Amino acid sequence: MAEINVVALPGLPEIVRGDELGVLIANAVTKTIRTVNIGDIFIVAQKIVSKAEGAVVKLDEVTPSPAAEEWAAAHQKDPRVVEVIFRESRRIVRMERGIIIAETRHGFVCANAGVDASNVPAGFVTLLPPDPDASAERLRDALIGAFGRSVATIVSDSFGRPWREGVVNVALGVAGLRPLVDYRGCLDPFGRRLESTVMAIADELASAAELVMRKTAGTPVAIVRGAVEWVGEGTGRMLVRDASRDLFR
Template sequence: MITMEIKLIGLEGIPLVKSGDDISQIIGDAVKAQDYDLKDGDIILIAETLISKAEGNIIDLNDITPSERAIEVAEICKKDPKLVEAILQNSNEVVEIGPNFIITETRHGFVCANSAIDESNVDDGLATPVPENPDKSAREIREFLEAQFGKKLAVIITDTQGRAFRVGAIGTAIGCSGINPLWVRIGEKDLYGRELETTEIATADELASAASLIMGQANEGLPAVIVSGFPAFDHLRDENSDIKPLLRPKEFDVFRK
């Protein structure tokens, strides 16, 4: 009998990050301090807040003057008008307004709540939007770590997002490098020999959700997780990958008109 296992290793000792910090070096130092031996095929998942802070991508809500539109929307969703203004400024489109959320399409093309602006794990009055270019950030970190450790690696930037028709938030991939985020299994056979016709697996999202169990959402202090032993790494290896394959084209989005 063949035993398959995937290991999740939380990287400890990562400090509170500030603007200008070198995330690549911080991750590399944490790996060494933990005395972990990186292996070919390891995937490093990093919380987007860490990236935004280091890149200085921080919103000071005290500096924002709400527009009339933001004040109107804030009345509906019962949010701070300054936060609503930040949400609107970081969106391409407002999809729907709910009782305590605003579903938007971000400038990156992600459809999510509140333009994925996060007020957790930052000082009062501050908020972190999605990093400017999560794919670029992932690529730079991967290339640094591969050069430092001499291993074939992948890096995925994660965010915590809700899901349509489901309660609760999960880890979601918003940037990646070194691995195709989508595993197209069309043409393979199932257990009964039937050919798969539509099966596509959002692998990067599944990995992000697994890592989120270790990262936590409160004061765990583990914003980076290594996934080791993912069996499809070699099959999905792609040094030119980005997150775009996971974004559903709007013409196929039957819930938006």
């Protein structure tokens, strides 16, 4: 019977710049969950990756541009935060009703270019990691080093969606996993060839992980077991639709 388990990892300390996050996660596993299986998928919240990597900005050191000042004044925002959002963006997709939807330098399209003030001390904001795939790869290397077993990693964040309420977790960085599974060319039970069924497995894994991460504050890592069939090669980059193929950019 097909079954997966999703478990939140307790026991992580508050993460600060310079922390060896992969080592801290391995230590938490050793203290609490104890076992690691081949094919376990570690989903790690972007927020702690950014903190460990120093992708954090002190707002006192930001001088807002006139455009940032103007938008901030019109929408009761902190002009320094708006300035950081502009700097993190390579394209503004929508900027209406006080909401900024931006394409980041990585190509992610999300609110505020991923700049976020939650779960950091007052006066600071976090940025998305500069290279989430490299972050995932480093975490994976550390976990394989600690346990001697092949595991996969996902760096995840919560993104809003057009047309639907609420945010869901998606995969920014991926290592050791096929993020997309292509069923095109497979036959359905009626012998019909499936035409457009490419599943975004890594995003679904990130969403599954969020269900246990959120439950208890302070568990920004979850482990998915039983999904070994998707172990393989791939990147989070593969989940970003190229602008040339996008009807909404």
